[in-house]
Amino acid sequence: MNIQIFNLSMNTADRDLRKLFSPFGLVTSAEVIRDKLNGRSNCNAMVEMPVDQEARQAIASLHNVLLDGKKISVTELYLGSKW
Template identity: 35%
Template sequence: MKIYVGNLTEYMTEEALKEAFEAFGEVESVKIIKNRFNERSKGFGFVEMPSNSEADKAIKALNGNIVDKKPIKVNHADSGGKKKKKPFRRRSY
């Protein structure tokens, strides 16, 4: 199950995030999204856990917890993929 983790500080590392989730079960992967120009964290990331029950426990336990003086947001990641763009319409005058 893919889990969204938001409101992260720019100093959060993937290793520290993995350790937080490993307390609830096996972690397949951790990815903190970074700005491609300066390599700073954008403040969110994703964690993948193979067991849905372990992932649900981690979500319930970690959502709202204070990490680096900020409450993090943890919930199921949207599995819908990219959203459709609205078609471009010209204005008629």
């Protein structure tokens, strides 16, 4: 399952996300989205967890928690959906 995270601190790194999500199950990827021009975080990220049940538990447990002083939003990414 693909998970999207919003409202991250500029200081949050990929390894921080992997550490945050790993207690819920296997994390196959964790990546802070970065601006292509300057390389700085845009304060959003994607995490991939292969087991849907573990991913849903992570989403339920981590939505609206504080990470690096910011309350993060964690939701399932629906591929193909239009924003």
